[in-house]
Amino acid sequence: MGTEASTERKQVSIRGAHLRLGESPALIGSRCPGCGEHFYPPRHVCLNCYQEGLDEVALSTRGDLRSFTIARMGLPGTAMTPPYVIAQVWLPEGVAVATVLTDVDPEAVSIGMPLELVVEKLSTDSEGNDVMTFKFRPVREG
Ligand SMILES: [Zn+2]
16 A cells, blocks of 8 residues: 555665665775774774774775685585685775675686675575675676
8 A cells, every 4th residue: 555665575684794785785884084994894993093983884885806715615504506706805995805706707716806796685584584695796897
């Protein structure tokens, strides 16, 4: 009847991901108002100048591959099918994000390749909400 989709399932972030969901998903980090350093995961105290009370900010959704490992064996309790790429992505804010890559041939991965954030449903929780996680994938140019 109404326009409110009250019965629609909610999306919730997987624990520990610091993920902003919705129209423009992004990782949430913190920015130090004193020195401008960014951190991910978010911190309460700046590691650079020890200021407290950092601002919560949405981080860039694009970055470059900083380092990676190709996982060739599955891990118990994970949804990933080997081989897959465990990566550190370097964001323009100067933070490294630990993630896995998706939509990529592990043999074609190279340091410095441009990557973008993708948000995917991981599972459904006990309340019927979609539990969302994030990965990165190569930027598709053009
Ligand atoms: Zn600082």
